[in-house]
Amino acid sequence: MHELSLTTELLKLLEHDAQQKGIKRIRKVKLVIGAMTSVLPSALEFSFYALKEGPLFEGAQLEIEERPGRGHCQDCLAEVVLDNWCIMCPSCGSRRVSIDQGRELYIDFYEGE
Amino acid sequence: MRVIMAQKILQANQDIAGQNRKRLSPILTVNLIGSPGAGKTALLERTIASLKREFSVGVIEGDIYTTLDAERIAGQGVQVVQINTEGACHLDASMVYRALQEIDLSALDLIFIENVGNLVCPAEFDLGEDYKVALLSVTEGSDKPAKYPLVFREAQAVVVTKADLLPHTNFDLQAVEEEIKEANPAVKIFVTSAQTGEGLEAWCLWLKDAVQKKKSLSATG
Secondary structure (H helix, E strand, O other): OOHHHHHHHHHHHHHHHHHHHOOOOEEEEEEEEEOOOOOOHHHHHHHHHHHOOOHHHOOOEEEEEEEOEEEEEOOOOOEEEEOOOOOOOOOOOOOOEEEEEOOOEEEEEEEEO | OEEEEEEEOOHHHHHHHHHHHHHOOOOEEEEEEOOOOOOHHHHHHHHHHHHOOOOOEEEEEEEOOOOHHHHHHHOOOOEEEEEEOOOOOOOOHHHHHHHHHOOOHHHOOEEEEEOOOOOOHHHHOOOOOOEEEEEEEHHHOOOHHHHOHHHHHHOOEEEEEOHHHHHHOOOOHHHHHHHHHHHOOOOEEEEOOOOOOOOHHHHHHHHHHHHHHHHHHHHHO
């Protein structure tokens, strides 16, 4: 359950940024979560609605873009779709597969006034 | 109004890890990651017993609630700081930052951070360590590197523990070693038993070498 501590961090970052920009109410937050981050989007979403409090986050909605994992095989150079942590090249069976996409975990943007 | 942030959620952790790394500059720092019951504390006890005459060692003990492990390590007569995560499944850089305030760093050569027993989340959090070391006990089964590849990919060394139990399990040591090496060709693998002492010499030699390297690296720049 490190989604709880990630959400605490997320809310702190948003609060700090909103304060600097004079934003009083956040309407929407958009996150990007890669498939290869061992972060469960549903658990993060749950934590967001459970932990957000105060007028800044009143009515704030969370949107999560789940970014699929992609890599390529370092032996046969095949492109590999990574949809779980069992990393193996489907063409040649090698486990030497780089993770090129799917390790993202960031706040893309937020909207407010 | 829309504010584009493109801000990594773990950036704050990485910044603090960077500060830890600076503070720890001449001291080799090893982050031990393994499942509950993998034998992290037993490995530490044996390792400290063999290194403490030569090096000054400190330990940061991460546990969810108890101080049982810290008490075991304190029995070795080295500096120990306990971190209780109160439910969190991993250590993060700020917990280590606070723990470092409690340690007299001036005399230390080597710090072990015993992470919370877990193979998933600890791999995601940089603590400011030099090395991540993944522990894998033979009783956990051969499938762990396939099930939890991130920690085995990120580790600079893997310590297979409880090797004395190999004859009583169906753990396929050779296949596991090959699998780990395939995903992480540079990794060092040590096959050990804290009961019989098997493999501990090679592990301790690797640590000694790393302590010396860190020292000379810090001295030159």
